[in-house]
Amino acid sequence: MNTIKLDDYQIHLGAFGEDLRDYLTKGNYNQVFIIVDEHTRADCLPFLEKQMGSVPYNIIEIQSGEINKTITTCSQIWQKMIEWGGGRRDLTINLGGGVIGDMGGFCACTFKRGMDFIQMPTTLLSQVDASVGGKLGIDFAEIKNSIGLFKNPLAVMVWPEFLKTLSLRELRSGFAEVIKHSLIADATQWSELRQIENMEVAHAVKFLEKSILIKKSIVEADPFESGLRKVLNFGHTIGHALESNALNTDQPLLHGEAIAAGMICESYLSLEKGLLPQDLDQITQFLLKQYGKCEFGTDSYPKLMALMQQDKKNDTTEINFTMLKSPGEALFNQVASEADIIASLEYYRQQ
Ligand SMILES: NC(=O)c1ccc[n+]([C@@H]2O[C@H](COP(=O)([O-])OP(=O)(O)OC[C@H]3O[C@@H](n4cnc5c(N)ncnc54)[C@H](O)[C@@H]3O)[C@@H](O)[C@H]2O)c1
Ligand SMILES: [Zn+2]
Numbered sequence: 001m002n003t004i005k006l007d008d009y010q011i012h013l014g015a016f017g018e019d020l021r022d023y024l025t026k027g028n029y030n031q032v033f034i035i036v037d038e039h040t041r042a043d044c045l046p047f048l049e050k051q052m053g054s055v056p057y058n059i060i061e062i063q064s065g066e067i068n069k070t071i072t073t074c075s076q077i078w079q080k081m082i083e084w085g086g087g088r089r090d091l092t093i094n095l096g097g098g099v100i101g102d103m104g105g106f107c108a109c110t111f112k113r114g115m116d117f118i119q120m121p122t123t124l125l126s127q128v129d130a131s132v133g134g135k136l137g138i139d140f141a142e143i144k145n146s147i148g149l150f151k152n153p154l155a156v157m158v159w160p161e162f163l164k165t166l167s168l169r170e171l172r173s174g175f176a177e178v179i180k181h182s183l184i185a186d187a188t189q190w191s192e193l194r195q196i197e198n199m200e201v202a203h204a205v206k207f208l209e210k211s212i213l214i215k216k217s218i219v220e221a222d223p224f225e226s227g228l229r230k231v232l233n234f235g236h237t238i239g240h241a242l243e244s245n246a247l248n249t250d251q252p253l254l255h256g257e258a259i260a261a262g263m264i265c266e267s268y269l270s271l272e273k274g275l276l277p278q279d280l281d282q283i284t285q286f287l288l289k290q291y292g293k294c295e296f297g298t299d300s301y302p303k304l305m306a307l308m309q310q311d312k313k314n315d316t317t318e319i320n321f322t323m324l325k326s327p328g329e330a331l332f333n334q335v336a337s338e339a340d341i342i343a344s345l346e347y348y349r350q351q
Pocket of ligand 1: 037038039040043044064065066069096097098099100102122123124125126129130131132133134135136144145162163164165166167170255
């Protein structure tokens with residue numbers, strides 16, 4: 001068991017039963033809510049139930065998927081909390097991936113002006129990314145994460161064994177954030193993980209702690225995303241556009257799959273700027289080997305450009321990127337022209 005300390009909460013990595021029971025006892029809560037979806041109820045809840053000791057709890061089950069990260073699902077959660085006479089002296093445990101973490105945290109923070117909540121991330125993406133940094137929220141008016149707030153949890157509990165029931169596709173998708181963390185902040189980790197041939201749970205577990213530490217150090221230095229935290233957007237400007245573009249098609253992309261393609265394109269942009277003189281080919285080949293290629297044609301360029309313009313991370317009409325100076329070193333607030341961006345998409349398509 002390892003404990004990672006942040007300013008006002010801790011991340012418990014490994015067997016968390018004793019710490020959990022400690023929080024439950026010290027908090028002297030009126031009642032505990034556990035939010036799950038149908039998958040985490042079947043695959044993760046039995047383990048958590050064993051850790052709860054004699055503490056009673058109420059289960060709130062919602063339907064899985066990003067499509068349900070909405071105000072409608074929040075209403076269902078709040079409704080259950082009302083039915084059970086919930087209040088500020090209760091605790092919510094969010095047992096699930098980033099959808100449950102973001103939305104369950106949002107519901108806990110807003111119900112009767114807020115109760116304590118514990119994040120118990122069960123996907124690789126949520127363990128290394130979503131559960132660190134205090135961002136909570138839901139999608140609204142077809143805009144991802146458009147309603148929400150920054151609020152840290154009481155604690156985060158990361159149990160690596162949860163990853164064993166995750167599909168390989170989900171695992172690989174989450175691993176894109178691990179790769180991103182190494183490319184922006186840790187050259188040694190980048191050279192280690194490039195040795196991976198076929199992705200397995202053991203690989204994810206090996207890099208879990210280091211990856212969480214990278215995210216922690218970045219969000220601690222810039223909790224409200226006024227500067228440095230933007231380095232975490234590497235691969236995400238073009239990646240988000242590709243993800244949105246593939247939505248509602250017969251080949252939708254998982255977040256990490258889109259980000260992998262985005263990291264290739266944005267590494268190309270870095271080279272165009274003269275920042276990444278040597279490593280583009282290595283980055284491209286590794287990401288293509290792990291993720292394959294996502295298909296899009298020249299006809300989607302106008303839509304992709306429009307999506308990038310809309311991306312919330314762009315303060316002006318110019319498009320902002322985080323670029324790589326070298327593996328392990330990133331620069332934020334780099335701008336690229338439309339022509340450069342199109343060239344990067346062409347580079348990707350020609351692989
Ligand atoms: N708050 C942040 O800083 C932050 C950062 C990155 C992403 N996010 C958000 O995270 C969300 C994506 O999270 P995600 O990738 O974890 O997706 P997700 O929460 O939709 O989970 C993916 C799927 O895996 C299932 N699942 C979860 N854990 C499982 C397990 N252990 N075994 C079997 N199945 C399991 C879920 O039921 C779901 O069907 C997005 O909404 C995104 O906006 C937030
Ligand atoms: Zn991401």
